[in-house]
Amino acid sequence: MAEDYLLNEHNKEEFPPAHTAEHLLNQTMIRLFGCERSFNAHIERKKSKMSFRLDHKPSRQEEKEIERRMRELIDEDIPVTFEYVTVDNLPEGVSADRLPADVSNTIRLVRIGDYDICPCIGRHVRSTSQIGRFEMLGTNWDEHEHSFRVRFKIV
Helix, strand or coil, X not given: CHHHCCCXXXXXXXXXXXXXXXXXXXHHHHHHHCCCCCCXXXXXXXXXXXXXXXXXXXXXXXXXXXXXXXXHHHXXXXXXXXXXXXXXXXXXXXXXXXXXXXXXXXXXXXXXXXXXXXXXXXXXXXXXXXXXXXXXXXXXXECCCCEEEEEEEEC
């Protein structure tokens, strides 16, 4: 079984609920704003933050929609599954751009139902209902960089 093999070195010990929420928030931002996945993420047990490049500063209504969608996805109890593929056989929509140069030929994809799929070697919950409650703590907008930072915690 592929889980018995160390495919790539990993130097972090994630908090699985927050790390899985990171995947959901990435895809939620992609769907709401047409942006790329976060360019900077710091995911921790007590408080997390993720930054995205957007074409505009989100309105208060858009911020509330991010939180509403995240809570809805968590409540849907979507299964989190893994599959192993070779780097040259990635499914459509999965990019190898952020993989390290020394990545193994076989990589693990994390799939959250039909909502998100992403290469990842971190720890995750088995389904979204195990995440807990998503609470947005605040946001920051950098007009010069067009950078939108979301701060959140998982309760």
